[in-house]
Amino acid sequence: MNMISRRNLIKAGAAGLALPALARSGFAAQPLKVGFVYLGAIGDYGWTWSHEQGRKALDAALKGKVATNYVENVKEDASAIPVMKDLAQAGNKLIFTTSYGYMDQTIEVAKQFPDVKWEHCTGYKRADNVGTYNSRFYQGRAVTGVIAGHMSKSGVIGYVGSFKIPEVVMGVNAFTLAAQAVNPKITTKLVMIDTWFDPAKEAAAAETLANLGCDVIAQHVDSPAVLQVCEKRKIYGFGYGADMSRFAPHAHLTASLDLWGPYYISRAKAVLGGTWKPDDTWWGMKEGILAMAPYSKAVPQNVRAAADKIIAGTKAGTYEVFTGPIADQSGKERVPKGQRMADKDLLVMDWYVKGVQS
Amino acid sequence: MNPGFLIDALVTVVGVTTPILLAATGELVVEKSGVLNLGIEGMMLIGAVTGFAVTFNTGPALGDLAPWAGVLAAALAGVASSMLFGVLVLTLGSNQVATGLALAIFGIGLSSLIGAGYVGMIVPSFDSLFPDRLAGDPLWRVVFGYSPLVYFALLMVFAVGWFLNRTRAGLILRAVGENDLSAHSIGYSVIAIRYAAIAFGGALAGIAGAYFSMVITPMWAEQMTAGRGWIALALVVFSGWRAGRLLGGAYFFGVLMTLELYAKASGFSFLPSQFWAAMPYIAAVVALAVISAREVAGTEAPACLGRPFLPNS
Numbered sequence: 001m002n003m004i005s006r007r008n009l010i011k012a013g014a015a016g017l018a019l020p021a022l023a024r025s026g027f028a029a030q031p032l033k034v035g036f037v038y039l040g041a042i043g044d045y046g047w048t049w050s051h052e053q054g055r056k057a058l059d060a061a062l063k064g065k066v067a068t069n070y071v072e073n074v075k076e077d078a079s080a081i082p083v084m085k086d087l088a089q090a091g092n093k094l095i096f097t098t099s100y101g102y103m104d105q106t107i108e109v110a111k112q113f114p115d116v117k118w119e120h121c122t123g124y125k126r127a128d129n130v131g132t133y134n135s136r137f138y139q140g141r142a143v144t145g146v147i148a149g150h151m152s153k154s155g156v157i158g159y160v161g162s163f164k165i166p167e168v169v170m171g172v173n174a175f176t177l178a179a180q181a182v183n184p185k186i187t188t189k190l191v192m193i194d195t196w197f198d199p200a201k202e203a204a205a206a207e208t209l210a211n212l213g214c215d216v217i218a219q220h221v222d223s224p225a226v227l228q229v230c231e232k233r234k235i236y237g238f239g240y241g242a243d244m245s246r247f248a249p250h251a252h253l254t255a256s257l258d259l260w261g262p263y264y265i266s267r268a269k270a271v272l273g274g275t276w277k278p279d280d281t282w283w284g285m286k287e288g289i290l291a292m293a294p295y296s297k298a299v300p301q302n303v304r305a306a307a308d309k310i311i312a313g314t315k316a317g318t319y320e321v322f323t324g325p326i327a328d329q330s331g332k333e334r335v336p337k338g339q340r341m342a343d344k345d346l347l348v349m350d351w352y353v354k355g356v357q358s
Numbered sequence: 359m360n361p362g363f364l365i366d367a368l369v370t371v372v373g374v375t376t377p378i379l380l381a382a383t384g385e386l387v388v389e390k391s392g393v394l395n396l397g398i399e400g401m402m403l404i405g406a407v408t409g410f411a412v413t414f415n416t417g418p419a420l421g422d423l424a425p426w427a428g429v430l431a432a433a434l435a436g437v438a439s440s441m442l443f444g445v446l447v448l449t450l451g452s453n454q455v456a457t458g459l460a461l462a463i464f465g466i467g468l469s470s471l472i473g474a475g476y477v478g479m480i481v482p483s484f485d486s487l488f489p490d491r492l493a494g495d496p497l498w499r500v501v502f503g504y505s506p507l508v509y510f511a512l513l514m515v516f517a518v519g520w521f522l523n524r525t526r527a528g529l530i531l532r533a534v535g536e537n538d539l540s541a542h543s544i545g546y547s548v549i550a551i552r553y554a555a556i557a558f559g560g561a562l563a564g565i566a567g568a569y570f571s572m573v574i575t576p577m578w579a580e581q582m583t584a585g586r587g588w589i590a591l592a593l594v595v596f597s598g599w600r601a602g603r604l605l606g607g608a609y610f611f612g613v614l615m616t617l618e619l620y621a622k623a624s625g626f627s628f629l630p631s632q633f634w635a636a637m638p639y640i641a642a643v644v645a646l647a648v649i650s651a652r653e654v655a656g657t658e659a660p661a662c663l664g665r666p667f668l669p670n671s
Contacts, residue, residue, distance in 0.1 A: 041470060041580040043477035158623070191622045198584035199575045201615070204374050208619040211366035223582070225575040247480055247577060357625045 032272055034058065034264075035092035036070035037083060039099040040197065046222040046241045047196070048072065050258035051098045051121075057261025058268055066268050076101025081109055088113040094271045096264065097121065100165070106130060117276050119267060122167060124347065126278050133263055136284030137167065138174035138346075139314045140256025141218070142321035143292055143307050144238045145178025147253055148186075148216040150303040151236050155185050158209030158217035160202055160226050161192045166349045168192075168220050173353045174321045175218055178310070180355055189214055190358040199225040210235055216253075227251055236298065243293040254307070255293040262288045282343065285314045322346060327354040365500045367616060372508055375612030377402070377569040377583075380511045381590035382597075382604055383518050384562025389594055390522060391555035392535035392662035396458025397443055398563050399587025400465015401436045405564025406571040407473040408435035410578045413481040425484045429507070429568050436564020437557045439465060444556040448549050451666045466581060476578040483576050505573045507565065512605075514562065519601030531555060535660035538667045548667050563587070585639075592641035595648050598658040 036055050040048035055068050069092070074083050080102050087095050088109065096119045097106045103123035110118045110130045118130040126132055148157050157179060161168045176188040189212060191205045202221045206229035209217050216236045219226035224244040230237035230251035237248060239255025263283060270276040283289045292311060295304050313319025324335035328351045335341055352358055381398050388395050413428030420427055443461045446452045484505050486493040492502040522528040531551055533541045538548045570582050589611065597603035648659075 043470070043474060043580055045478055045579065189623045191619055193619075195584070197579075197581070199577075199579055199582045200374065200377070200570060200584065200586070203574050204370050204616065205619050205623075207366075207370045207373070208616065208623050211363065211370070212620075212623050223575065223579050224577065228575050228577065246478060358622070 035087035054260025131278040141174035142178040145175040149179035149182030158214030379608040380566035384559035388559035394664040397461025400462040401563035402567035403469035405432035405567030409568030410571040432568035436560040440560025592645035595645040
């Protein structure tokens, strides 16, 4: 396993020193070389960390058959292109680009390396050798929403988000709808902090929400800062992407866990078996790439039962949080009673449900 | 609006402002001596990871005193990293802008390397300096309810203001920054004074970093200062190199950011979100533009700012 990071390259003093070594290892490679492009640092304890766990799971499951390597801290701009080219030139035949902002760069580089299979996470552009994959994160939001609906005494719950993009909007809406199913009077105060990672700002946003009366705060940002504020303020919160209970043993009620391993293993197997196709995959709890962390002691039995019911229903396909009637913030009905929102509508969702204050 | 609400908001403002104020106060002294150190971000991160690591490792032995050992170590780590910069720009006469940027990048890398083993750990934070009766009082916490580093930051900005304007040593430091050759010709050691100023800046940047990893969020995460070093740098320029305005400017920034959060949580927003995302970079670019266009806008800048001291050439 090659551990290549931009930072290590900088430390070595010259990328030129490292690259020939990388290329040499490509010639000798017998196993399938699988590359990963990471947005953050593998130590971010969130998004990149969960992909890194997926890579390790792939390593363990197909030991000897695959050789994986990754590049971390790759920005979502043109500088991602040389990183992807380097990975392809180093002999990686399957490359996962694990953030939305790599979409155009992946398509562009994939054209130049037609014999490499590319997999872009959370995007929507595909090509003959580019597939996309995503997780139904909102299913986990629905579980935490039900718990929040039960646990909130003030009826005001908070949400620290990053940007108003469909993935975040879906989460806010699923969380709010599930909480309102428990307590129709619930309102969600939403603060977008315009970045994925800034612990000090995440903390300030959580403090602000707590000051405004929120007693349960969910988060869609990359650090556990929000949970640490919840712990200090003696209110509740949830981990996202990973179990973050160590940061907030009292406040942390549960977390949705991203388990990319099963997907990465299935795709590597498909390449090894020659059956790989550029699919658009949107898995969730049913397929095992999304799960919940254990409930904390603070979650009472009846709330656990309610949350378990949502999980079981989601896995069985009998529960879908985006089932009408759903009204937007202005009160206009967007989804009629009994109807489920189509995937294509979910993927472009840019409106908040009634009860979200943003 | 009840007083409790305002006090809550003020506590958030103080939390947002303190690390920027600390780092900017240190940089003010550095720049007053005629040296431009762009590496604040890197020194902060080295301070953040060192403070965290020392607190974590001395916790079992020192108990409640461990955070103090951590802050001391953060300050020393800041000094050490600033000395690296000092040797390059003062003794070896390298370009200050390039060396400062290199220090920033180096600090990001080194802190990630040191911190790799500390991800996912937590440390206890400082005990309050004041009895719970005051620190926890709904009203008096507005005065007594902060981390010790908050009071230290305020103390430092007043001390630096007094030092620069009211003491002989401060006068000498300013003379070195305004006209190094004259200061040299009447017998002051320009290089030694600048070393001392850079070390002071490093110490405060290190403590500012520790504020992130030990007070705001007691944890280590790579690049957790998220660009605050650049804002601190810009703040020094915007303050016109004056301690009083520095304090005002830092709190203005803190109030603005907190107001934005309150506005969003209350359902409206008065500045486009992209503005906030671009803020650190805009601030850094404007600050550098002001410094380099001294004759136009930056007449308050120390005259020797950014120039190497070469008495024999």
